[in-house]
Amino acid sequence: MNIPNNILIPEVGRLIQQGHTVTILVKGFSMRPFVEHCRDKVVLGRCLKVSVNDVILAKIEGGQYVLHRVIEKDNNRLTLQGDGNLTNTEHCFTSDIVGKAVGFIRKGRKAADLTNGAKWKIYSFIWLHLKFMHRYILAFYSHIWFRFIERNNYSDES
Amino acid sequence: MRVKDGFELHEICGEMVLIAQGVENIDFNKVVSFNETSAFLWKEVYACDFTSEDLAEKLCKNYEVNRDEALHDVDALVLQWKEAGLLV
Numbered sequence: 667m668n669i670p671n672n673i674l675i676p677e678v679g680r681l682i683q684q685g686h687t688v689t690i691l692v693k694g695f696s697m698r699p700f701v702e703h704c705r706d707k708v709v710l711g712r713c714l715k716v717s718v719n720d721v722i723l724a725k726i727e728g729g730q731y732v733l734h735r736v737i738e739k740d741n742n743r744l745t746l747q748g749d750g751n752l753t754n755t756e757h758c759f760t761s762d763i764v765g766k767a768v769g770f771i772r773k774g775r776k777a778a779d780l781t782n783g784a785k786w787k788i789y790s791f792i793w794l795h796l797k798f799m800h801r802y803i804l805a806f807y808s809h810i811w812f813r814f815i816e817r818n819n820y821s822d823e824s
Numbered sequence: 825m826r827v828k829d830g831f832e833l834h835e836i837c838g839e840m841v842l843i844a845q846g847v848e849n850i851d852f853n854k855v856v857s858f859n860e861t862s863a864f865l866w867k868e869v870y871a872c873d874f875t876s877e878d879l880a881e882k883l884c885k886n887y888e889v890n891r892d893e894a895l896h897d898v899d900a901l902v903l904q905w906k907e908a909g910l911l912v
Contacts, residue, residue, distance in 0.1 A: 690853070
């Protein structure tokens with residue numbers, strides 16, 4: 667189903683509030699290199715507590731929805747940044763959170779890499795501590811790794 | 825034949841979407857989207873035994889369509905429902 671985000675995501679939020687987890691396809695490149703556009707899916711659950719480094723789906727200023735990592739929390743005000751974004755940040759309030767990523771289903775696998783699991787934690791730790799290298803890693807990933815190796819394995823549905 | 829129990833029709837973006845009831849995780853990549861006619865037929869035969877002829881009859885009663893066309897469309901729909909695992 668190809669439904670615009672402004673209609674799909676409130677429905678996703680409603681289902682999450684009912685106690686479901688919801689799996690949707692990730693669209694966009696801003697969570698590279700771990701989460702790839704139209705290849706990976708995110709499993710979202712209710713966000714009872716938000717902490718720095720959590721990945722959340724939220725409505726940001728301007729009404730757009732993003733699935734980004736919380737990089738700063740100041741009471742109820744959150745600053746978000748996609749792992750694949752070098753400088754851009756967004757802001758929202760905790761009340762704008764639709765759901766929190768509880769896992770990512772990557773590369774067509776059946777099981778999710780849970781965000782409270784070792785793999786995601788190690789990835790997050792490494793990624794967040796290599797900030798000075800992001801520009802080069804992302805350039806290598808986009809221009810070499812993804813273009814010549816991964817792209818052939820997955821179709822782009824957008 | 826019969827439609828499987830445990831599904832609920834939701835309206836999203838003007839489209840009727842079938843979602844499994846009571847499942848913990850709802851995968852939007854696996855939901856089945858229904859148009860108005862198939863949603864109508866689903867509701868009509870939910871929890872009943874039915875045949876393709878029954879569906880065609882319901883189509884003829886509610887839409888301006890002749891029996892042959894209705895049977896043709898219903899056969900295609902039943903095939904889709906079977907492939908999606910919605911029938912028992």
